[in-house]
Amino acid sequence: MLNLIIVIAVVLILAILVTVFRVITLVNVAKGEGSKSVPPTNRINALLLMLFLIAGLFGFFYFSFGGLQDDFVLPLASEHGAVTDRLFWITMGITCFVFIVTQIFLFGFAYKYQHKEGNKADFYPHNNKLEVIWTAIPAIVLALLIVSGWKAWSDITGKAPDNAEVIEVMGYQFSWSVRYPGADKSLGDSDFQKMDVTNSMGIDFTDQASFDDFIPTQLVLPKGRPVLLKIRAKDVIHSVFQPHFRMQMNAVPGMPTRFWFVPTKTTEEMREETGNPDFNYELVCNKICGYGHFGMKYSILVLEADEYDQWYADQQAWLKLNDDYLSEVPDNLKEAARIAAGIDNVISVDKADKALVSN
Amino acid sequence: MSVADIQIEKDLHHDGHDDHHEQSFISKYIFSTDHKTIAKQFLITGIFWALIGGGLSVIFRLQLGFPDMELYWLKPLLGKWITAEGKIDSEFYLALVTMHGTIMVFFVLTAGLSGTFANFLIPLQIGARDMASGFMNMLSYWFFFVSGVIMFISFFLETGPASGGWTVYPPLSALPQAIQGSGAGMTMWLVSMVFFIASTLLGGINYITTIINMRTEGMSFTRLPLTVWALFLTAILGLLSFPVLVAAALLLVFDRSFGTSFYLSDIYIGGEALPHIGGSPILYQHLFWFLGHPEVYIVILPALGITSEIISTNSRKPIFGYRAMIGSMLAIGFLSFIVWAHHMFVTGLNPFLGSIFMFLTLIIAVPSAVKAFNYITTLWRGNIKFTTAMLFSIGLVSFFISGGLTGIFLGNSALDINLHDTYFVVAHFHLVMGSAAFFGMLAGVYHWFPKMFGRMMDERLGSIHFWLTFVGVYLVFFPLHYIGIAGFPRRYYSFTSFDAFQTFTDLNSFVSIAAALTFFAQFIFLFNFFYSIFAGRKASLNPWKSNTLEWTTPRLPGHGNWPGAIPKVFRWAYDYSKPGAKDDFIPQTVPLSETPESNLPNEVEEAKAEAKK
Ligand code: HEM
Ligand SMILES: [Cu+2]
Numbered sequence: 001m002l003n004l005i006i007v008i009a010v011v012l013i014l015a016i017l018v019t020v021f022r023v024i025t026l027v028n029v030a031k032g033e034g035s036k037s038v039p040p041t042n043r044i045n046a047l048l049l050m051l052f053l054i055a056g057l058f059g060f061f062y063f064s065f066g067g068l069q070d071d072f073v074l075p076l077a078s079e080h081g082a083v084t085d086r087l088f089w090i091t092m093g094i095t096c097f098v099f100i101v102t103q104i105f106l107f108g109f110a111y112k113y114q115h116k117e118g119n120k121a122d123f124y125p126h127n128n129k130l131e132v133i134w135t136a137i138p139a140i141v142l143a144l145l146i147v148s149g150w151k152a153w154s155d156i157t158g159k160a161p162d163n164a165e166v167i168e169v170m171g172y173q174f175s176w177s178v179r180y181p182g183a184d185k186s187l188g189d190s191d192f193q194k195m196d197v198t199n200s201m202g203i204d205f206t207d208q209a210s211f212d213d214f215i216p217t218q219l220v221l222p223k224g225r226p227v228l229l230k231i232r233a234k235d236v237i238h239s240v241f242q243p244h245f246r247m248q249m250n251a252v253p254g255m256p257t258r259f260w261f262v263p264t265k266t267t268e269e270m271r272e273e274t275g276n277p278d279f280n281y282e283l284v285c286n287k288i289c290g291y292g293h294f295g296m297k298y299s300i301l302v303l304e305a306d307e308y309d310q311w312y313a314d315q316q317a318w319l320k321l322n323d324d325y326l327s328e329v330p331d332n333l334k335e336a337a338r339i340a341a342g343i344d345n346v347i348s349v350d351k352a353d354k355a356l357v358s359n
Numbered sequence: 360m361s362v363a364d365i366q367i368e369k370d371l372h373h374d375g376h377d378d379h380h381e382q383s384f385i386s387k388y389i390f391s392t393d394h395k396t397i398a399k400q401f402l403i404t405g406i407f408w409a410l411i412g413g414g415l416s417v418i419f420r421l422q423l424g425f426p427d428m429e430l431y432w433l434k435p436l437l438g439k440w441i442t443a444e445g446k447i448d449s450e451f452y453l454a455l456v457t458m459h460g461t462i463m464v465f466f467v468l469t470a471g472l473s474g475t476f477a478n479f480l481i482p483l484q485i486g487a488r489d490m491a492s493g494f495m496n497m498l499s500y501w502f503f504f505v506s507g508v509i510m511f512i513s514f515f516l517e518t519g520p521a522s523g524g525w526t527v528y529p530p531l532s533a534l535p536q537a538i539q540g541s542g543a544g545m546t547m548w549l550v551s552m553v554f555f556i557a558s559t560l561l562g563g564i565n566y567i568t569t570i571i572n573m574r575t576e577g578m579s580f581t582r583l584p585l586t587v588w589a590l591f592l593t594a595i596l597g598l599l600s601f602p603v604l605v606a607a608a609l610l611l612v613f614d615r616s617f618g619t620s621f622y623l624s625d626i627y628i629g630g631e632a633l634p635h636i637g638g639s640p641i642l643y644q645h646l647f648w649f650l651g652h653p654e655v656y657i658v659i660l661p662a663l664g665i666t667s668e669i670i671s672t673n674s675r676k677p678i679f680g681y682r683a684m685i686g687s688m689l690a691i692g693f694l695s696f697i698v699w700a701h702h703m704f705v706t707g708l709n710p711f712l713g714s715i716f717m718f719l720t721l722i723i724a725v726p727s728a729v730k731a732f733n734y735i736t737t738l739w740r741g742n743i744k745f746t747t748a749m750l751f752s753i754g755l756v757s758f759f760i761s762g763g764l765t766g767i768f769l770g771n772s773a774l775d776i777n778l779h780d781t782y783f784v785v786a787h788f789h790l791v792m793g794s795a796a797f798f799g800m801l802a803g804v805y806h807w808f809p810k811m812f813g814r815m816m817d818e819r820l821g822s823i824h825f826w827l828t829f830v831g832v833y834l835v836f837f838p839l840h841y842i843g844i845a846g847f848p849r850r851y852y853s854f855t856s857f858d859a860f861q862t863f864t865d866l867n868s869f870v871s872i873a874a875a876l877t878f879f880a881q882f883i884f885l886f887n888f889f890y891s892i893f894a895g896r897k898a899s900l901n902p903w904k905s906n907t908l909e910w911t912t913p914r915l916p917g918h919g920n921w922p923g924a925i926p927k928v929f930r931w932a933y934d935y936s937k938p939g940a941k942d943d944f945i946p947q948t949v950p951l952s953e954t955p956e957s958n959l960p961n962e963v964e965e966a967k968a969e970a971k972k
């Protein structure tokens with residue numbers, strides 16, 4: 001019933017609108033407006049264009065320079081980010097200049113050269129000199145931007161320094177895993193066919209380098225040291241994105257990728273800088289990956305280098321925490337694995353110890 | 360003119376009359392082979408899809424702007440996709456985004472724009488009686504129609520429509536385990552797209568053939584209106600790039616259904632390792648963007664062509680730099696094929712390739728800039744009439760500049776590291792491609808409505824529609840730049856999970872309100888459009904005092920377009936306000952020999968030669 005009333009009301013309103021509109025149109029026809037070659041709204045539209053230009057530029061400056069509730073420039077926390085930020089703001093300066101000038105010309109000309117009775121437009125079909133000028137100038141400016149962008153890009157994507165901390169990051173629906181190489185500073189192999197519920201990163205325990213690898217619940221980074229992230233994905237494409245570090249690299253199943261950078265501020269320092277005692281760096285997934293895409297985060301902790309080393313030394317090998325997987329280690333390497341992972345020789349004693357501790 | 364030609368024309372003319380009497384409703388309005396009717400079919404279908412695509416965006420903007428709002432009232436429309444808590448299901452959100460992008464890019468701004476104006480304008484502006492093959496042209500529409508029907512049905516599937524983003528990257532789009540929409544919904548997406556591509560190719564072949572072979576006497580390439588040039592190059596781009604999308608889609612079909620591994624490798628999902636080994640998801644992205652980048656020019660070039668025509672006519676001035684305009688379109692067309700990997704800077708692409716593609720991408724900015732400068736110079740010292748079409752064209756140029764400039768950031772691979780897949784990208788492409796092309800389409804409708812339907816649209820309502828839409832679009836998309844610089848990722852259902860994205864909640868609500876208002880402002884257009892078809896003021900033959908050939912046809916051109924012989928062409932399309940001429944326009948059909956008072960020095964010789972014939 002209600003629906004019917006709504007439908008009838010809508011139809012009635014439409015009918016009234018049409019009728020009113022029809023009457024206005026007929027009045028205008030009677031006034032002979034249709035035969036005029038210039039739209040009746042010409043002048044007001046020219047004014048509005050001018051008004052739009054002024055209001056638009058005002059709004060643009062107001063909101064770009066502090067008129068927003070929040071700051072849109074995120075604090076920076078990586079070395080290469082300083083380079084790209086500089087380039088970003090140079091580009092911003094150039095484009096904003098062009099933006100403002102061209103919009104002023106566009107709307108300004110539209111206003112200035114609005115139709116006036118008796119005026120005649122200039123027959124001005126071309127001017128090759130002008131065309132050359134405004135082909136050459138953008139070309140030169142863009143060439144400069146290309147060169148500086150290219151230099152920055154080559155440095156960022158170039159080979160990581162040899163002393164870089166190597167850390168593996170793996171994306172999966174809908175979270176991340178990170179693996180550190182352990183004391184030997186060398187990541188063991190992995191294989192997607194070795195993955196299961198527990199060994200979710202598919203560590204391959206036939207590779208000696210894997211014995212001391214550890215998998216913490218948080219991505220911990222040292223301040224001031226180059227960090228090389230080796231990135232892969234388990235199921236679909238994800239993207240390792242961290243806006244404060246100005247870094248992003250896709251995580252692609254079947255095609256490992258990498259990104260290296262140097263964090264420049266610890267979490268603690270960022271808390272002070274932002275005045276937010278709860279500040280945490282977050283790893284953001286930035287490639288559509290399913291229903292949980294928008295919640296696919298991981299926390300990142302940046303420590304001073306010495307704190308980091310301390311933390312690193314305190315971690316326990318994954319193999320130690322999951323010693324069932326010793327069975328996957330080839331027999332001739334089992335002893336080496338126990339030593340590397342820090343597993344006591346007699347497993348039953350180890351378990352008894354744990355029981356004692358928990359009591 | 361040879362005797363044979365005259366004979367053919369007589370026949371055609373004769374045919375025209377027969378048709379007039381015998382055509383049934385079906386062959387006249389439904390399975391019509393008349394390019395003008397087909398154009399209208401494309402237009403109406405395009406408008407239908409624009410409403411759906413726009414409606415979807417309003418729904419997902421509600422979620423983004425008001426994440427706490429209870430949406431039970433949408434249940435009658437969305438059914439089970441509204442969860443028990445009254446929220447949009449987060450997976451369905453992705454489906455909405457995917458369908459919105461697909462519909463807008465392909466159905467509205469490719470078929471709706473090119474389909475309408477290539478069909479309508481090419482024969483009328485080059486002086487042809489119809490397309491080279493009316494039958495293929497009709498097929499082109501009906502393939503598009505079928506493709507739309509399939510896409511539409513996919514909304515009602517149990518598992519929902521495709522939901523991997525409009526770019527449908529595998530493995531997400533290949534694995535129903537990864538997202539429901541990659542089940543039947545994705546299958547239907549692929550089938551629909553194959554029909555769509557067939558439609559585009561049938562149309563494109565026709566447009567190219569017609570333009571090359573069927574220009575009237577005197578209509579040399581250097582006298583073609585820029586609309587036709589733009590539509591010509593668009594069709595060529597489509598013909599060269601869309602088949603690659605078919606290939607990409609076909610390999611995806613194989614991976615999905617027949618166990619091949621073109622795009623899949625090393626995947627562990629749903630508790631099992633899949634047997635695929637050796638494929639590369641990145642291969643798909645290369646294939647997709649080989650179409651995808653030319654596609655953005657397929658979308659924007661016709662809009663730019665339309666704008667050239669409208670700005671010149673309403674400034675009462677020749678378009679500035681006609682040859683430079685053609686040159687820049689050629690350059691854009693060529694370069695658009697070798698910049699695709701700028702969409703892939705952070706996929707792990709070889710950094711050296713990244714450098715090359717950055718270089719090529721920034722080069723393409725040059726011809727684009729030239730076009731913008733030429734539009735602005737065309738306004739300079741004009742005598743401008745702000746018809747609604749003109750307002751939309753000026754709006755287009757404004758968007759093209761605003762959105763084009765942000766491309767300089769994104770094309771720079773070093774900057775793209777931090778901007779890729781953020782709202783900065785959403786702001787960029789909505790301005791430069793989405794809104795600019797959309798405005799081109801609206802400008803075209805307002806400008807050629809009198810020729811399509813023989814009546815005028817209301818200019819006052821047109822102005823209101825323009826202002827609400829123009830201001831609305833800037834209010835929706837400009838703020839997204841700020842959100843993007845702050846690092847907000849796109850395709851996010853909500854920003855509540857991250858500390859870093861707790862900001863800008865008010866701005867997001869503001870954008871959503873602006874989006875809804877802008878969307879509803881389009882109903883003013885709809886009213887004006889449909890009302891004027893039936894009851895608009897009757898149009899005069901050449902209401903805008905324009906030079907091009909379509910304005911020499913009768914008010915309602917029949918099958919065959921001109922009742923008598925096809926007019927000949929003696930000059931370019933832009934003789935506006937020529938010094939010495941008594942009117943401020945000289946149609947292309949006026950011989951130089953009849954206008955000695957206004958001929959330029961180089962035209963005097965030509966006029967003599969003409970007179971001798
Ligand atoms: C009512 C006007 C429109 C609004 C409010 C709107 C809003 C949006 C928003 C907010 C997104 C991003 C969603 C996300 O990433 O989570 C989006 C995506 C998109 N829009 Fe629009 N849009 C509008 C019109 C258009 C038009 C005219 C086009 C034509 C080109 C278009 C093309 C796209 C495309 C291609 C995407 C990307 C889809 C994807 O990520 O797969 N939109 N739109
Ligand atoms: Cu993800």
Ligand SMILES: [Cu+2]
Pocket residue numbers: 651652655698699701702
């Ligand atoms: Cu592109």
